[in-house]
Amino acid sequence: MCGIIGVIDRQKQKMNGSGIKEALSLMNERGSGEGAGYAAYGIYPDFEDCYALHIFFDNLVEPKSKVDDIIQKWGRVVHQEEIPTKEQTNLKRSHVPWRYFFKPYTDLMTGSLTPGEDIVKRLVMEINSSTIEGALVFSSGKNMGVFKAAGWPEDVANFYKIEEYEGYIWLAHNRYPTNTPGWWGGAHPFNLLDWSVVHNGEITSYGTNQRYVESNGYQCTMYTDTEVVAYLFDLLGRHHKLPSEIIVKAMAPPFWDEIDEMEEKERELNKAIRLTYGPALMNGPFAIVVATHDGIVGFTDRIKLRPLVVGEHGSRLYISSEEAAIRTMDPQVEDIHMPGAGEPVIGRVVT
Amino acid sequence: MSLGSVPLKYRIQIDRQQCMQCMRCVDNCSYGVFREEDDGNILIDSRKCTACHRCISMCPRDAINLSERPVDYRSHPLWTPEAREDVINQSRSGRIVLAGMGNAKDYPIIYDRLVLDACQVTNPSIDPLREPMELRTYLGQKPSKLDIRKQENGEIELNTKLSPNLELQTPIMIGHMSYGAISLNAQLSLAKAAAKTDTYMGTGEGGLHKDIYPYQDNMIVQVASGRFGVDINYLERGAAIEIKIGQGAKPGIGGHLPGEKVCTDVSCTRMIPAGSDAISPAPHHDIYSIEDLAQLVRGLKEATEWKKPVFVKIAAVHNVAAVAAGIARSSADAVVIDGFRGGTGASPKVFRDNVGIPIEAAIASVDQKLNDQGIRNKVSVIASGGIRNSADVAKSIALGADAVYIGTAALISMGCRVCGNCYRGLCPWGIATQREDLVSRLDPEVESEHVANLINSWTLELSELMGAAGINSIESLRGNRSRLRGYMLDEGTLDVLQVKPVGA
Numbered sequence: 001m002c003g004i005i006g007v008i009d010r011q012k013q014k015m016n017g018s019g020i021k022e023a024l025s026l027m028n029e030r031g032s033g034e035g036a037g038y039a040a041y042g043i044y045p046d047f048e049d050c051y052a053l054h055i056f057f058d059n060l061v062e063p064k065s066k067v068d069d070i071i072q073k074w075g076r077v078v079h080q081e082e083i084p085t086k087e088q089t090n091l092k093r094s095h096v097p098w099r100y101f102f103k104p105y106t107d108l109m110t111g112s113l114t115p116g117e118d119i120v121k122r123l124v125m126e127i128n129s130s131t132i133e134g135a136l137v138f139s140s141g142k143n144m145g146v147f148k149a150a151g152w153p154e155d156v157a158n159f160y161k162i163e164e165y166e167g168y169i170w171l172a173h174n175r176y177p178t179n180t181p182g183w184w185g186g187a188h189p190f191n192l193l194d195w196s197v198v199h200n201g202e203i204t205s206y207g208t209n210q211r212y213v214e215s216n217g218y219q220c221t222m223y224t225d226t227e228v229v230a231y232l233f234d235l236l237g238r239h240h241k242l243p244s245e246i247i248v249k250a251m252a253p254p255f256w257d258e259i260d261e262m263e264e265k266e267r268e269l270n271k272a273i274r275l276t277y278g279p280a281l282m283n284g285p286f287a288i289v290v291a292t293h294d295g296i297v298g299f300t301d302r303i304k305l306r307p308l309v310v311g312e313h314g315s316r317l318y319i320s321s322e323e324a325a326i327r328t329m330d331p332q333v334e335d336i337h338m339p340g341a342g343e344p345v346i347g348r349v350v351t
Numbered sequence: 352m353s354l355g356s357v358p359l360k361y362r363i364q365i366d367r368q369q370c371m372q373c374m375r376c377v378d379n380c381s382y383g384v385f386r387e388e389d390d391g392n393i394l395i396d397s398r399k400c401t402a403c404h405r406c407i408s409m410c411p412r413d414a415i416n417l418s419e420r421p422v423d424y425r426s427h428p429l430w431t432p433e434a435r436e437d438v439i440n441q442s443r444s445g446r447i448v449l450a451g452m453g454n455a456k457d458y459p460i461i462y463d464r465l466v467l468d469a470c471q472v473t474n475p476s477i478d479p480l481r482e483p484m485e486l487r488t489y490l491g492q493k494p495s496k497l498d499i500r501k502q503e504n505g506e507i508e509l510n511t512k513l514s515p516n517l518e519l520q521t522p523i524m525i526g527h528m529s530y531g532a533i534s535l536n537a538q539l540s541l542a543k544a545a546a547k548t549d550t551y552m553g554t555g556e557g558g559l560h561k562d563i564y565p566y567q568d569n570m571i572v573q574v575a576s577g578r579f580g581v582d583i584n585y586l587e588r589g590a591a592i593e594i595k596i597g598q599g600a601k602p603g604i605g606g607h608l609p610g611e612k613v614c615t616d617v618s619c620t621r622m623i624p625a626g627s628d629a630i631s632p633a634p635h636h637d638i639y640s641i642e643d644l645a646q647l648v649r650g651l652k653e654a655t656e657w658k659k660p661v662f663v664k665i666a667a668v669h670n671v672a673a674v675a676a677g678i679a680r681s682s683a684d685a686v687v688i689d690g691f692r693g694g695t696g697a698s699p700k701v702f703r704d705n706v707g708i709p710i711e712a713a714i715a716s717v718d719q720k721l722n723d724q725g726i727r728n729k730v731s732v733i734a735s736g737g738i739r740n741s742a743d744v745a746k747s748i749a750l751g752a753d754a755v756y757i758g759t760a761a762l763i764s765m766g767c768r769v770c771g772n773c774y775r776g777l778c779p780w781g782i783a784t785q786r787e788d789l790v791s792r793l794d795p796e797v798e799s800e801h802v803a804n805l806i807n808s809w810t811l812e813l814s815e816l817m818g819a820a821g822i823n824s825i826e827s828l829r830g831n832r833s834r835l836r837g838y839m840l841d842e843g844t845l846d847v848l849q850v851k852p853v854g855a
Contacts, residue, residue, distance in 0.1 A: 140789065145437070202473050202474040202821075203821060204474060204822050204834075205822060205826075206828030206831075206833055207749075207830065207831035207832050207833030208569070208826070208827055208829055208830050211722055211830050211832075214722070215722040215723065215725050215727060216725065239496075241499075242499055243499065245509070246497075246499050255483050256487050257483065268509065269499075269507060269509045271510055271513070272494075272497055273512055274826075275489055275493050275494075275516065276493050276494050276495075276496065276497050276511075277497075278493075278826035279727075279826065281824055281826050281827055282827075283821065283822045283823060283827035284474050284821045284822070285474050285475060290448070302823065302824075303366070303477070303482055303483075303823065305474070
């Protein structure tokens, strides 16, 4: 089931985490207290040029020294610390959440147009594909961070002191796990570089999508289908440079019957997308919100088997599983509406 | 000392009380099993029987009974009756044993050890009666990425041009069976069915008879090592062109059409002398290497102004994946893999039963290799060789195929009973024969309906299977091996298929 919510302030005015915590807790009916998480953009202004690597360590001895070794080969650690937490009675601490602020040596990755990103992606894939046991990178973007754990939304938020962070984009997720309950890594949001994803649903095309991203140099390591969404966005957005509405079209394309009825130019475009990006099409029920530093996009599967509601208020755009969650966060919200199946809802930073 | 005769393969018996002496069996059996005596009695020569079931299906009283191997040998696990008989026959003839249809050895069938998935609770299954279900399939090269720019005015501009692709409304096509190997009526029935179901069929290496011209938009014309029937008119008429390097029933050797089946019309269509054996060379003598193949692909494209997709068909052999990767690097648009169960009109038995690998493993390893090399988009993968039902189709696609060819199944839908005597040219069903009286038994109007019914029913079943798995578009089934599980498959095979065992 799962509950999701995302918000962007298009003027980049910051919000602290208290509102989204409350909104997410409202959707506890959709969760089971075994996973919740938050992603926030704009929270590390002091380190805005650094990749913020959030890592779960099982302990700070072996896994940490191995991670230190490998990341120091590829770049410079500007600052590192344990992510500040506060013990919660209902939350069992399974890992030590740590953060590095990291600057890659871009000259080490030759032949890449985006060497910094490619180094960080490589590090994430290498650490997570169990070459280093007891370490898991769960956030790797610039001036943003993911905070997640196994527990109810309010406990996870209080654990990470989420109210103390100020961001202009927030995503949050309340999990009802079936596959990997109690595993911190299995909680959402999933993140790679700038991309964060919250997802309600189950991707029936996972095997196909997984093979597609793997043939393009990604490795799926989280035992859950959501991570593939982050990799698809990175591949189609960063590497193929597709505009976000086209990425959504690739993942949740119109039906052939609809395409056949389109004007020639649009028909050719849609046909080209379906032929080229067939393996990126996501099937099965889902509602997804994806964020990067300059915007968020929400969309559902092609027959809308999961709910998605949109609300606007001034410079703020809300996308959520439930209207009530949006109203909790912003009682003055206007223009509540429900987007059609597969229809992208995009909120972009305008400054 | 004489070797003596081998025992009967089949025994035909007539229940004389049931028989009404209508003589339909006498008229229908082209192998001469039945003879009418002067006194109206029917004499039976069981030794001539091929178990084609024509008499049985035509008998109005169900009076005919057939039993297989009515005479026992001393049982022996190694020296089976078949092994002994082949030795006896070859001692006598000094020749290669010919056989028809697909591999007849008792190898395990991987399809039957793979099971499909369905949705329960965590995601809803999709009901194809009430929701859209997309099986439309495009065969041909796809770009690895699109160049799409958003212009200042917000308009989206597409700067990538697509290569020509075949559009199918179902991922099921009819494989290459030549005019010559099968009758014109049989080919006409298949062609009409392909047109009715919006799919394609192959001409085989037998040219394109003018009676098939009305269906040319649904035909894939084949260029094989004998080059029979190939000229520019032929190439231009096809919707696509297929270069046949090998076939699953006889990897490593060329096609065989016995001279008995080369009548005047066949000889004209193939452009060969009437009555001559049409034995295609084992290799193409202009293709001794992969770069030669790339040249031929380009040559055919050049001849047809780059308007048609060109497929390359190979037999599934041990290094099929590497060969397919080589083909993907040419300008070819699809690679057809024919598994070792693929049918044929005539093949040396030793090849049919012993050379090549199963199609299931071949699909998996080809798809994997292309994926690993990042060139899966460059070719479509078409699988053939032993596909018996819609479940086999679904499993083939889940293993990584884009579409399948069916051959034997389409023939069965026209009457074939898989007796395996196609090379003798006496097919009493009018399929694998050129004898006019036999050919006229097959009515293309009726049989095209049967073939179309078969394709439609499999397509419906495929929709239901996809819907149950929560998938509403065929591209989400393709290569989706996480929706398959292996049951009682060994670890090595599971590893090749990249499929988990049941319960995992």
